[in-house]
Amino acid sequence: MATVNLKKLATELQLSVSTVSKALMNSHEISAETKERVLLLAKQLNYIPNPYASSLRRKTSKTIAVVIPEVADSFFSIAINGIEAVAQDKGYHVLIYLTHESFAKETAILKDFQSGRVDGVLMSLTSETVDMTPIHDLHARGIPVIFFDRVCDEIETAKITTDDFESGYKATRHLIECGCRKIAFLSFSKNLSISNKRMEGYKQALTDHNIVINEADLVFCTNDDAYNHALLKNIMAPEKHPDGIIASVEKLTTTAYLVCRELKLAIPQDVKVVSFSNLQSAPILNPALTTITQPAFDMGKTAAALLFRALEKPGFNLKKESHIIPSTLIVRDSTASSES
Amino acid sequence: MATVNLKKLATELQLSVSTVSKALMNSHEISAETKERVLLLAKQLNYIPNPYASSLRRKTSKTIAVVIPEVADSFFSIAINGIEAVAQDKGYHVLIYLTHESFAKETAILKDFQSGRVDGVLMSLTSETVDMTPIHDLHARGIPVIFFDRVCDEIETAKITTDDFESGYKATRHLIECGCRKIAFLSFSKNLSISNKRMEGYKQALTDHNIVINEADLVFCTNDDAYNHALLKNIMAPEKHPDGIIASVEKLTTTAYLVCRELKLAIPQDVKVVSFSNLQSAPILNPALTTITQPAFDMGKTAAALLFRALEKPGFNLKKESHIIPSTLIVRDSTASSES
DNA sequence: CTGAAAGCGCTAACAA
DNA sequence: TTGTTAGCGCTTTCAG
Numbered sequence: 001m002a003t004v005n006l007k008k009l010a011t012e013l014q015l016s017v018s019t020v021s022k023a024l025m026n027s028h029e030i031s032a033e034t035k036e037r038v039l040l041l042a043k044q045l046n047y048i049p050n051p052y053a054s055s056l057r058r059k060t061s062k063t064i065a066v067v068i069p070e071v072a073d074s075f076f077s078i079a080i081n082g083i084e085a086v087a088q089d090k091g092y093h094v095l096i097y098l099t100h101e102s103f104a105k106e107t108a109i110l111k112d113f114q115s116g117r118v119d120g121v122l123m124s125l126t127s128e129t130v131d132m133t134p135i136h137d138l139h140a141r142g143i144p145v146i147f148f149d150r151v152c153d154e155i156e157t158a159k160i161t162t163d164d165f166e167s168g169y170k171a172t173r174h175l176i177e178c179g180c181r182k183i184a185f186l187s188f189s190k191n192l193s194i195s196n197k198r199m200e201g202y203k204q205a206l207t208d209h210n211i212v213i214n215e216a217d218l219v220f221c222t223n224d225d226a227y228n229h230a231l232l233k234n235i236m237a238p239e240k241h242p243d244g245i246i247a248s249v250e251k252l253t254t255t256a257y258l259v260c261r262e263l264k265l266a267i268p269q270d271v272k273v274v275s276f277s278n279l280q281s282a283p284i285l286n287p288a289l290t291t292i293t294q295p296a297f298d299m300g301k302t303a304a305a306l307l308f309r310a311l312e313k314p315g316f317n318l319k320k321e322s323h324i325i326p327s328t329l330i331v332r333d334s335t336a337s338s339e340s
Numbered sequence: 341m342a343t344v345n346l347k348k349l350a351t352e353l354q355l356s357v358s359t360v361s362k363a364l365m366n367s368h369e370i371s372a373e374t375k376e377r378v379l380l381l382a383k384q385l386n387y388i389p390n391p392y393a394s395s396l397r398r399k400t401s402k403t404i405a406v407v408i409p410e411v412a413d414s415f416f417s418i419a420i421n422g423i424e425a426v427a428q429d430k431g432y433h434v435l436i437y438l439t440h441e442s443f444a445k446e447t448a449i450l451k452d453f454q455s456g457r458v459d460g461v462l463m464s465l466t467s468e469t470v471d472m473t474p475i476h477d478l479h480a481r482g483i484p485v486i487f488f489d490r491v492c493d494e495i496e497t498a499k500i501t502t503d504d505f506e507s508g509y510k511a512t513r514h515l516i517e518c519g520c521r522k523i524a525f526l527s528f529s530k531n532l533s534i535s536n537k538r539m540e541g542y543k544q545a546l547t548d549h550n551i552v553i554n555e556a557d558l559v560f561c562t563n564d565d566a567y568n569h570a571l572l573k574n575i576m577a578p579e580k581h582p583d584g585i586i587a588s589v590e591k592l593t594t595t596a597y598l599v600c601r602e603l604k605l606a607i608p609q610d611v612k613v614v615s616f617s618n619l620q621s622a623p624i625l626n627p628a629l630t631t632i633t634q635p636a637f638d639m640g641k642t643a644a645a646l647l648f649r650a651l652e653k654p655g656f657n658l659k660k661e662s663h664i665i666p667s668t669l670i671v672r673d674s675t676a677s678s679e680s
Numbered sequence: 681c682t683g684a685a686a687g688c689g690c691t692a693a694c695a696a
Numbered sequence: 697t698t699g700t701t702a703g704c705g706c707t708t709t710c711a712g
Contacts, residue, residue, distance in 0.1 A: 015682080030681070056689065116390060117392075253621070685708100
């Protein structure tokens with residue numbers, strides 16, 4: 001199938017390439033009838049413009065990048081749905097890059113973007129990321145970067161987050177109100193904005209309720225499930241185990257549940273659990289899981305919408321455009337009061 | 341920051357643009373010392389090639405597309421991880437497109453690919469898709485399309501699936517062996533290859549065990565959760581409800597569980613459940629869910645690897661390259677025998 | 681209202 | 697071994 005391009009249309013119509021181009025862009029300086037002729041033939045020959053030629057010329061690609069740690073996590077999956085919904089609507093294309101929590105990968109990916117491959121970037125940081133120069137470099141090239149979920153304070157740009165501090169507070173207060181006095185906080189990495197904010201909320205709630213913060217109850221998990229499992233098993237050892245667990249990251253929920261089962265600790269009688277999670281299956285867990293549910297779809301959608309606004313209006317100031325979309329505490333059986 | 345391109349490097353080095361280009365491509369016709377000089381300056385000035393100029397010229401984009409119904413499903417999430425892993429390794433970029441089960445969207449997306457935006461496509465069909473012309477059109481342009489999971493028989497190309505028939509058979513036989521005699525099969529769409537094959541396996545297993553196939557036990561669900569819920573509630577009505585359920589699609593699991601709970605049907609005593617699912621939380625459901633677990637990561641990886649092989653070797657024949665990667669039946673409490 | 685011409689940044693014949 | 701030239705397909709001045 002011979003590829004049909006502007007030149008082909010032009011010769012076929014006895015017009016110049018530039019006229020055809022303008023007609024297709026619906027330029028005001030082309031007569032209505034010429035436009036019609038062009039449009040008609042374009043349809044007939046199934047003309048599809050070459051995006052790369054256009055990008056090269058215009059210096060914009062109608063493409064954005066989404067850089068996230070992984071996609072096998074319901075938060076990011078749902079967020080992508082939100083992003084994609086807006087992108088498709090705006091005629092943008094979405095490149096997906098997974099960092100797998102590796103700063104080196106993140107750096108390589110961001111560096112590539114200096115090429116002009118994408119017009120803008122939506123990203124959620126690696127748990128390893130401490131050095132922000134790759135992001136600054138993008139900034140310097142005028143490529144907007146918007147953070148969602150895992151943000152960094154250092155960079156001045158739009159950040160879409162949920163109310164992590166308040167959610168941490170709410171989760172903790174809920175456990176306290178359910179009678180918990182020794183609450184373990186499962187965190188993922190010390191330099192993850194969200195974990196830290198949630199932890200601050202946790203600490204504040206403890207303090208407000210006159211419970212002493214015990215450093216041993218701050219549990220730092222890793223990417224290694226086996227390690228986390230062993231760690232938790234240790235924490236949950238008989239006699240002195242916590243009576244409440246907050247999993248600040250979804251993937252730690254399964255581990256927590258399994259460890260409790262292995263140790264014959266009943267949820268919620270022996271230990272109550274609340275998770276930051278978007279698991280659709282939360283209500284059918286054993287027991288049904290009390291969650292802090294993040295507005296994943298909305299966060300993705302908001303971040304994308306903001307990015308497109310910035311891309312469409314050159315002077316748009318992202319710096320003052322951060323949004324905090326609240327999470328919801330959904331109480332289920334895993335924190336039911338032992339006595340009624 | 342002034343953008344540094346080949347011309348800039350060339351003038352800086354007193355070389356011609358083509359020499360610099362060749363040097364960067366490590367062409368054998370460039371002297372070692374020139375290469376060194378070029379590489380050094382390129383590094384110093386942080387030269388990053390413009391991918392669109394290169395794509396325009398070479399007529400390949402080092403980009404593939406993944407077209408799937410949605411990403412908020414653990415199968416696709418995990419498959420994407422597999423795809424992305426290979427792509428990153430091969431230096432390819434991954435564009436993600438979600439069809440949201442809409443054939444119109446799928447068509448629009450595939451049509452765009454005729455532009456040469458991507459070198460190849462990995463896709464899983466919409467549940468609506470019956471007309472394959474958009475895919476044929478891509479084929480005609482020489483753009484390879486590989487199917488994974490949701491394939492279509494009509495197109496001759498590589499297809500990566502799991503053993504859907506056998507899995508359907510296995511799931512059904514398992515329920516029969518657990519004492520079920522009236523097994524409902526929850527399907528998603530009548531024109532979905534995977535659902536149909538799983539259903540064939542189901543029917544075969546019933547037949548082999550001398551159980552009459554009851555059309556009323558074939559339940560066709562939709563994208564609408566509320567509808568599915570009502571439908572299931574009807575199916576599971578007292579007295580004549582099935583004693584076994586096979587959910588051929590992950591998302592139907594939650595609905596099935598919730599309906600059983602509402603109707604006070606105990607799993608597995610009153611009804612046993614097995615799901616085609618990759619839910620990480622399967623073991624901690626109430627009760628723990630017996631699953632047919634698909635090799636999602638491997639399927640994604642295999643599909644991607646195959647595509648890249650086809651892209652790298654022009655003469656590669658995809659037609660004879662279909663792979664069937666087996667799923668695994670993991671027995672858990674939701675199908676435990678009522679009597680021991 | 682239409683066309684000619686230049687060029688985005690890169691690659692690939694072909695010369696030298 | 698290096699340079700010259702000619703585009704890839706499109707957009708965009710600038711003339712007509």
